[in-house]
Amino acid sequence: MNPLLYLMFSFVFFGTNAFTTIDYTGEWEYKVDTPQGPYSGAIVLERSFDGYTGYIKSGDNQLELSNVVVEGNTMKFNIDVDGFPVTISGSFEGDTYTAVASVEGMEIPLVAKRKR
Numbered sequence: 001m002n003p004l005l006y007l008m009f010s011f012v013f014f015g016t017n018a019f020t021t022i023d024y025t026g027e028w029e030y031k032v033d034t035p036q037g038p039y040s041g042a043i044v045l046e047r048s049f050d051g052y053t054g055y056i057k058s059g060d061n062q063l064e065l066s067n068v069v070v071e072g073n074t075m076k077f078n079i080d081v082d083g084f085p086v087t088i089s090g091s092f093e094g095d096t097y098t099a100v101a102s103v104e105g106m107e108i109p110l111v112a113k114r115k116r
Contacts, residue, residue, distance in 0.1 A: 028097055030112035
């Protein structure tokens with residue numbers, strides 16, 4: 001197929017998102033200071049047909065992400081920590097994800113850096 005024709009077909013069929021979507025997959029090492037002390041670990045993002053999936057890990061613990069929504073440079077997801085629902089929402093800038101973890105009325109800053 002002619003490369004120009006292929007490009008035009010891709011643009012029409014997939015729309016502009018096929019060329020402007022940023023890929024946030026991979027491992028993002030995070031640090032967070034909680035009232036119980038500092039925690040660190042990684043947020044692992046994977047791409048699926050209909051968006052993103054993944055998990056957050058710290059030491060031997062691993063929690064699945066749910067309700068992952070990525071729009072532009074923002075991402076929001078939920079995790080369940082010992083029966084407490086936690087919502088994490090923030091934005092990407094380059095290789096940094098700056099977010100807030102909301103749980104039980106508290107808001108805790110979280111910063112993650114893409115692992116290279």
